[in-house]
Amino acid sequence: xxxxxxxxxxxxxxxxxxxxxxxxxxxxxxxxxxxxxxxxxxxxxxxxxxxxxxxxxxxxxxxxxxxxxxxxxxxxxxxxxxxxxxxxxxxxxxxxxxxxxxxxxxxxxxxxxxxxxxxxxxxxxxxxxxxxxxxxxxxxxxxxxxxxxxxxxxxxxxxxxxxxxxxxxxxxxxxxxxxxxxxxxxxxxxxxxxxxxxxxxxxxxxxxxxxxxxxxxxxxxxxxxxxxxxxxxxxxxxxxxxxxxxxxxxxxxxxxxxxxxxxxxxxxxxxxxxxxxxxxxxxxxxxxxxxxxxxxxxxxxxxxxxxxxxxxxxxxxxxxxxxxxxxxxxxxxxxxxxxxxxxxxxxxxxxxxxxxxxxxxxxxxxxxxxxxxxxxxxxxxxxxxxxxxxxxxxxxxxxxxxxxxxxxxxxxxxxxxxxxxxxxxxxxxxxxxxxxxxxxxxxxxxxxxxxxxxxxxxxxxxxxxxxxxxxxxxxxxxxxxxxxxxxxxxxxxxxxxxxxxxxxxxxxxxxxxxxxxxxxxxxxxxxxxxxxxxxxxxxxxxxxxxxxxxxxxxxxxxxxxxxxxxxxxxxxxxxxxxxxxxxxxxxxxxxxxxxxxxxxxxxxxxxxxxxxxxxxxxxxxxxxxxxxxxxxxxxxxxxxxxxxxxxxxxxxxxxxxxxxxxxxxxxxxxxxxxxxxxxxxxxxxxxxxxxxxxxxxxxxxxxxxxxxxxxxxxxxxxxxxxxxxxxxxxxxxxxxxxxxxxxxxxxxxx
Numbered sequence: 001x002x003x004x005x006x007x008x009x010x011x012x013x014x015x016x017x018x019x020x021x022x023x024x025x026x027x028x029x030x031x032x033x034x035x036x037x038x039x040x041x042x043x044x045x046x047x048x049x050x051x052x053x054x055x056x057x058x059x060x061x062x063x064x065x066x067x068x069x070x071x072x073x074x075x076x077x078x079x080x081x082x083x084x085x086x087x088x089x090x091x092x093x094x095x096x097x098x099x100x101x102x103x104x105x106x107x108x109x110x111x112x113x114x115x116x117x118x119x120x121x122x123x124x125x126x127x128x129x130x131x132x133x134x135x136x137x138x139x140x141x142x143x144x145x146x147x148x149x150x151x152x153x154x155x156x157x158x159x160x161x162x163x164x165x166x167x168x169x170x171x172x173x174x175x176x177x178x179x180x181x182x183x184x185x186x187x188x189x190x191x192x193x194x195x196x197x198x199x200x201x202x203x204x205x206x207x208x209x210x211x212x213x214x215x216x217x218x219x220x221x222x223x224x225x226x227x228x229x230x231x232x233x234x235x236x237x238x239x240x241x242x243x244x245x246x247x248x249x250x251x252x253x254x255x256x257x258x259x260x261x262x263x264x265x266x267x268x269x270x271x272x273x274x275x276x277x278x279x280x281x282x283x284x285x286x287x288x289x290x291x292x293x294x295x296x297x298x299x300x301x302x303x304x305x306x307x308x309x310x311x312x313x314x315x316x317x318x319x320x321x322x323x324x325x326x327x328x329x330x331x332x333x334x335x336x337x338x339x340x341x342x343x344x345x346x347x348x349x350x351x352x353x354x355x356x357x358x359x360x361x362x363x364x365x366x367x368x369x370x371x372x373x374x375x376x377x378x379x380x381x382x383x384x385x386x387x388x389x390x391x392x393x394x395x396x397x398x399x400x401x402x403x404x405x406x407x408x409x410x411x412x413x414x415x416x417x418x419x420x421x422x423x424x425x426x427x428x429x430x431x432x433x434x435x436x437x438x439x440x441x442x443x444x445x446x447x448x449x450x451x452x453x454x455x456x457x458x459x460x461x462x463x464x465x466x467x468x469x470x471x472x473x474x475x476x477x478x479x480x481x482x483x484x485x486x487x488x489x490x491x492x493x494x495x496x497x498x499x500x501x502x503x504x505x506x507x508x509x510x511x512x513x514x515x516x517x518x519x520x521x522x523x524x525x526x527x528x529x530x531x532x533x534x535x536x537x538x539x540x541x542x543x544x545x546x547x548x549x550x551x552x553x554x555x556x557x558x559x560x561x562x563x564x565x566x567x568x569x570x571x572x573x574x575x576x577x578x579x580x581x582x583x584x585x586x587x588x589x590x591x592x593x594x595x596x597x598x599x600x601x602x603x604x605x606x607x608x609x610x611x612x613x614x615x616x617x618x619x620x621x622x623x624x625x626x627x628x629x630x631x632x633x634x635x636x637x638x639x640x641x642x643x644x645x646x647x648x649x650x651x652x653x654x655x656x657x658x659x660x661x662x663x664x665x666x667x668x669x670x671x672x673x674x675x676x677x678x679x680x681x682x683x684x685x686x687x688x689x690x691x692x693x694x695x696x697x698x699x700x701x702x703x704x705x706x707x708x709x710x711x712x713x714x715x716x717x718x719x720x721x722x723x724x725x726x727x728x729x730x731x732x733x734x735x736x737x738x739x740x741x742x743x744x745x746x747x748x749x750x
Contacts, residue, residue, distance in 0.1 A: 017734050019503075019543055019544045019545055020544065020721075020733070020734060022504070022505075022543050023540045023541070023543035023544055023721075024540075025477075026477060026478075026479075026504065026539060026540055026543055033471075033473040033474060033477075034055070034449070034469055034470070034471055034473075034474065034531075034532070035054075035055055035056050035057055035469065035470040035471075035472075035473075036054060036055075036056060036467045036468055036469050036470050037054065037055070037442070037449075037450045037452070037467060037469045038052040038053070038054050038063075038440075038442060038452050038466070038467055039052050039053040039054070039101070040052060040053075041431035041440045041442075042102075042103075043431070043433050043434055044105040044109045045105060046105075046108065046109055047433050047434040047435045047437075048066065048067075048068065048109065049064055049065060049066045049067070049105075049109055050064070050065050050067075050431070050433065050438075050440060051063060051064040051065070051075050051103060051105070052440075053101060054467060056096075057470075058096050059094070059095075059096025059097050060096055060097060060098065060101075061074060061078065061096060062074065062075035062076065062078070062098075062103065063075060063466075064109075065440070065454060065464070065466060067433070067437070067438045067454055067463060067464075070463060070464055072464060072466055075103065075112070075125075076112065076123060076125055077128070078095040078096060078098065079095040080128060081095070081098070081123060081130070082094060082095035082098060084123070084130040085098075085099075085116060085117075085121065085130075088121070088130070088132060089116075089117045091117065098116070099116045099117060100114045100115055100116045102114065102115075106122075110124065110125050110126050111123070111124050111125065112125065113133065115136045118135060118136055119132050119133070119134065119135055119136055120132070120133040120134055120135070120136050121133065145241060145242070145678065146679075147241055147242050147243050147244070147637070147678070148241075148242050149220070149242055149251070150200075152196070152198040152199060152200065152213070152215045152217075152251075153169070153196065153198075153199055154199060155169065155198060155199025155200040155201065156168075156199070157177070158201045158202075158203060158210075159203075160203045160207040160210075160260075161203055161205055161206075161207045162207040163179065164178070164179055164180060164207065165177065165178060165179065165207065165260060166179065167201045167203065167210050167212075168199070168201070169191075169196075169197050169198070169199045169201070169212075171191070172191030172192055172193065172195075172196035172197060173186060173187070173188045173189060173190075173191040173196075173197055174186075174187040174188045174191075174197050174201070174210075174212060174256075174258060175187060176258075176260065176263070185263055187258050187263060187265060188256070188258075188265055191214070194216065194217070195214060195215070195216045196214070196215055196217075197212055197213070197214055197215070197256065198212045198213040198214070198215050198253070199212075200212060200213070202282055202283075202284060202291070203284075204284045204288040204291070204310060205284060205286055205287070205288050206287075206288040207260065208259065208260050208261060208288065209257065209258065209259055209260065209284075209288060209310050210257075210258050210260065211255055211256065211257055211258070211282060211284070211291050211308070212255075212256055213253040213254060213255055213256065213279070213282075214253070214254045214255075214256050215251055215252070215253050216251060216252040217251050218248070218249040218250050218251045218252075219248075219249055220242050221242070221243055221244050221245055221248050222240045222241065222242060222243065223240065223241055223243040223678070223681050223683070224238065224239070224240045225238070225239045225240070225241075225675060225676045225677075225678070225682065226238055226239075226675065227239055227675070227676050227705075227706060228675060228705045228706070229705045229706050230706070231706075239676065241678045243637065243678070243681065244637070244638040244639075245634065245635065245636065245637065245638055245641075245681075246633060246634050246636070246638050246641045246642050246645065246647070246649055246653070247634065247638075247647075247648065247649040248638060250276070250277065250278075250298070252276065253276070253279045254268065254270050254273075255268050255279070255282060255291070255293060255308060256268060257291075257308060257310065257313050266312065266313035267313055268308055268313045268315060269313070269314070269315055270315075271315075272295065272304060272306055272315055272316075272317060273295040273297075273304070273306060273315075275297055275298050276295060276296065276297065276298060277296045277297060277298040277299070277300065277642070278295075278296045279293055279294070279295055279296075280293065280294045280296070281293055281294045284310075285340055285341050286340045287340060288310060289309075289310055290307045290308055290309055290310050290341075291307070291308045291310060292305060292306065292307050292308070292318065292337075292341065293305075293306055293308075294306070294335075296327075296329055298642070298647050299642070299646060299647040299648075300326045300327050300329060300642065300643045300647075301322060301323055301324065301325070301326060301327060302320075302321070302322050302327070303319075303321040303322075303327045303329055303333070304317050304318075304319060304320050304321065305317065305318040305319040305335065305344065305346075306318065316364065317364055318341075318344060318359065318361060318364045319335075319344065319346050319359060319364065320364075321346075321348055321350070323349070323350075325565045325568040326565075326568055326643055326644065326646075327349075328349070328557065328564070328643075329643070330523060330639070330640075330643060331523050331524065331557055332347055332349065332354050332557075333347065334346070334347035334356070334377075334379070334380050335347075336380070336383045337361065338361070338383070338385055338413075339385065341361040342360075342361050342362065343358055343359060343360060343361050343367070343413075344358075344359040344361045345357070345358060345359075345370070345380075345383060345390065345413075346358075346359055347377060347380075349561040351369070351372070352560055352561045352562060353373065353374060353375060353376055353560055353561065354376045354377050354378075354561075355369060355370070355371040355372055355373075355377055356369075356370040356371045356377055356380070356390065356392070357369050357370060358370055358413055358414075368413070368414055368415055369415065370390065370411060370412075370413065370414075370415045371392075371394070371411060371415065371418075372415070373397065374396065374560070375394055375395065375396035375397040375403070376394060376395050376396050376558055376559065376560075377392055377393075377394050378392075378393045378394055378395055378406055378558070379392065379393050380392045380393075381393060381408070381430075381432060382432070382436055384436075388412055388413040388414075389410055389411065389412055389413070389417075390410070390411050390412075390413070391408070391409075391410050391432075391436065391457070392408070392409055392410075392411070393406050393407070393408050393409075393428075393430070394406070394407060394408075394409055395407065395558060396559070397409075397420075398423070398425070400425075401425050402427075402445075402484065402497055402529065403495075403497070403559065404427075404497060404525055404527070404529050404552070404558055405425070405426060405427045405428070405445070405529060406427055406428050406429070406529075407420060407421075407422045407423070407428055408420075408421040408422050408428060408430050408439075408441075408460070409421060410457075419459070419460065420460065421439075421455065421457065421459075421460030422441060422443065422455075422460060423460075424443050424451075425445070426443035426444055426445050426448055426451075427443060427444060427445060427529040427530045428441055428442070428443040429441070429442050429443070429530070430455075432457065433457075436457050437456070437457055437458075438454060438455065438456060438457060438463070439454075439455050439457055440452065440453075440454055440455075440466065441453050441454075441455050442467075444469070444530045444531035445484070445529065445530070445531065446481065446482045446484060446499055446528050446529065446530070446531060446532075446535070447481040447482060447483065447484060447531075448531065449468075449469035449470075449471050449531050450467070450468075450469045450530070450531050451465075451467070451468050451469070452465075452466040452467040452468075453465055453466055454466055469531070477504070478504035478505070479504065479539075480501075480502050480503075480504055480506065482499040482500060482501045482528070482535065483499065483500040483501075483502075484497070484498075484499055485497075485498055485499065485500050485551075485582070485585075485586055485589075486498075487581060487582040487584075487585035487586065488581065488585070489553070489554055489577070489578040489581060489582075490554065490577040490578055490581065494554070494559075494563065494578075496551055496552070496553060496554075496575075496578045496579075496581070496582045497527060497551060497552060498527055498549055498550055498551025498552070498582055499527060499528060499535070499549065499550055499551070500547060500548075500549050500586060500590075500593075501535065501538050501539055501542050501547065501548040501549070502542060502547055503542045503543050503544075503545065503546070503547075504543065506592075507592075508590070508591075508592050509592075510592060511591075511592060511594040512545065512546055512547040512592055512593060512594055513545070513546050513547070513594055513597035513598070513599065513724075513728040513729065514546070514547050514548075514549060514583060514587075514593050514594065514595055514597070514598045514599070515541060515546045515547070515548050515549070515598070515599040515600065515601065515724060515728070516548075516549050516550065516551075516579065516583070516598065516599070516600040516601075516621075517538055517548060517549070517550045517600075517601060517602065517606075518550075518574070518579075518600050518601070518602040518606050518609045518610055518613070519602055519603070519604075519605060519606035519609070520553065520555060520556060520567075520571075520574035520575050520602075520605060520606065520609045521556070521604070521605035521606070522555055522556060522557060522564065522567040522571075522643075522644045523557060523640070524556065524557050524558065525552045525556045525557055525558040525559075526550070526552060526556065527550050527551055527552050528550070535550070537717065538550065541721060541724075544721060544724070544725055544729075545725075545729055546599075546724065546728070547592065547593055549582075549583065549586070551578075551579060551582050552575070553574065553575015553576065553577075553578035553579045553582075554566040554567075554573075554575050554577075554578050555567035555570075555571075555573055555574060555575045556575060567644050568644060568645075568646070569644075569645055569646045569650075569652040570652065570656065571605075571608070571633060571644060571645060571656050572612050572616055572655070572656035572661075574608075574609040574612060574613075576609075576612075576613065576616065576617050580617065580620050583595055583598065583620075595620070597622060597623075597728050598620060598621050598622055598623075599621070599622065599623040599624065599625075599724050599727075599728050600613045600621050600623075600624050600625075601624065601625040601626070601627070601720055601724075602626065602627070602629075603627040603628055603629075603709075603710070603711045604627075604628055604629065604630060604679065604680055604709065605629075605630060606627075606629075607626040607627045607628050607629025607630070607631070607672075607680075607685075608626075608629040608630050608631050608658060610624045610625060610626045610629070611624055611626040611629055611631060611658050611669060611671070611688065612658055612661075614665055614666060614667045614669055615658060615661045615662070615664045615665055616661070616664070618664070618665075618666035618667055621667060622667045622668065622727070622728070623667055623668045623669075623723070623724060623727045623728055624667065624668070624669050624670070625669075625670045625672065625719075625720045625723055625724070626669065626670070626671050626672065626685075627672040627673070627710070627711045627712055627716065627720075628672065628673055628674060628677050628679070628680050628682075628685065628709050628710060628711075629658070629671070629680070629684065629685060629688070630680045630684055631657065631658035631659055631684045631685060631687065631688045632653070632657040632658065632659045632660070632684055632687065632688075633645050633653050633656060633657070634649065634653050634657070635681050635683060635684040635687070636680055636681065636684065637679075637680075658688050659684075659687045659688050659690075659691045660691075662688055662691035662692045662695055662697065663691070663695035663697070665692060665695070665697045665699070668699075668723070668727040669692075669699040669700070670699070670700040670701075670702065670719070670720070670723045671685050671688060671689060671699060671700065671701045671702070672685075672701075672702045672704065672711075672712050672716055672719065672720075673685035673686070673701075673702070673703055673704065674704045674706075674707030674708050674709060674710050674712075675703055675704065675705055675706065675707065676706060676707065676708050677707070677708050677709045677710075678708060678709070679708065679709035680709060685701075689701050700723070702716070702719055704716065718736070721733070
């Protein structure tokens, strides 16, 4: 640090360089210094034991737990394995820093395999035999771009279950090949380039019927990028991606039924699915009586499970879900068919909260609402048809607890015998054994270090205490746990939940600018609920002399349907009325929060909201950093935006646009964008910049060459922090180039 003093002396007098150094030091001190918290829980193939890695004061340990014998011990002799691996590779291997993180258990859990130093090794626990199995060959990863459509023509010939037939598509029509006679029979005759039969054919289990879609394709929407600085050549590259945007035409799919014995095509009436966003999950009943599929209507206000009668092609609804705003098909959809469709378990928000319903699969009538109350089913873990029970996760059921905290429950199909499997006031993450007899439960809060236990799934009773986090090193570093804070929202009744993060040298007698980390996407809730989940960078930001906050306002998910509906056709709202009231309440309780100096930052939907804060609420927000924002919902991906903003495209899209409203800018704004972002079209950011320039508004634009959808990495983090230091603390941040030169000069002199 002495080498930096001549350059940084004016800054040190103001404390800023010291704050930056403390911020960096905090990151370094916290790295791997939380002890006794398991990594991923893995159950062995025998389902008898589980294993995980855990960081202890001496390093990384592999632990195995035996529920039946109630034992917890090291998975193997770490020192012996390190010595054997070292002898085999000629390298010095540290026993508690082994060069691998995953294991594969073999026969009777007495053999383990792992990949290290480019090879696969086997270690027999009982005999301590150690051998090299061969070179490691990584499995190919699927790098398919998320927005690429499926090529319906690419389906391969499909054999019937009885192996007597093969169905295939040729010249846009469906054909049948007899393996007995070798003859081909044409089943359809109306296929064409513009209205063809899909190659993804599905046979009925009895081999007497088949279904495929007839497809009327849409015009692809391509977005383009210039990769200015490719790694493999000097000249830039032009790239494109398939990218449907709100209002674009969609392909139309119509299921088609064929009878093999008569070589007949049976008409299927599309009256119940003729305004589609998507058709999905075409499945035959096991007895071949019918096939089912799911229909999502364009606009996301109708969602149906439909059944096609395999004899006459008649279509009837089994579930007909409708809503006046939107159906959260991407976040809350759940379906389970019981006993080959005799009953259906279905998730719905029809009573104002996300709950489970039991349908009669024959009549399509609701037999029973399984769960009920002012709380939310978050996901279904397991349906046990034999015992007629459902294992699920939910939040908001425990009065007095944060309504976002996840707990686990079991309930009967009839809604009776609801049993809480976890009760501690914390956010629970459960990993169940393959036979669902046991589960490992790690629970924590942002202000409660993790505790890990082994539980019995029948009752939730704790079988063994496994781990209890040790944050001694964090406390030595001056760590301050976030404070969970609640305040009433705009309706004066609903609690808004968030966190307050303070610097380690916090002085309640001083005034601190407030910076909000915002993500208001309606697809979820985002305030951290577990210990140090996605909030380390907020602590580092706080070290610069800020108080950093995050909360979930109305319009986000995992509360009531009414809470969620605030976003509908109104993404510019972003819960701001609730957020502002929350910060005002926090400042009233803690005067150290200076809400005359409020900044905000976010990425993607958070980038849209952070920029929107200055456009729509300039009286409160003064400084914003917006990364890769979807600033105009007409420019962003169709599936996300039409769900919340509605279809057809209406005036609400322009009303919510940061481009249309750019002329309203007040305060200081930095826009950041990756030049090859294929999640949010980079043009969205450039159009905001264009509108700001035309309105003669001052702002900063940071373009990141070769970067996709991102907050900017280390460079972006520095730019963001410097921007807040400059405009909220009225202090020039360190001259990083000068500091780097000085540091290099000192090293060279030595």
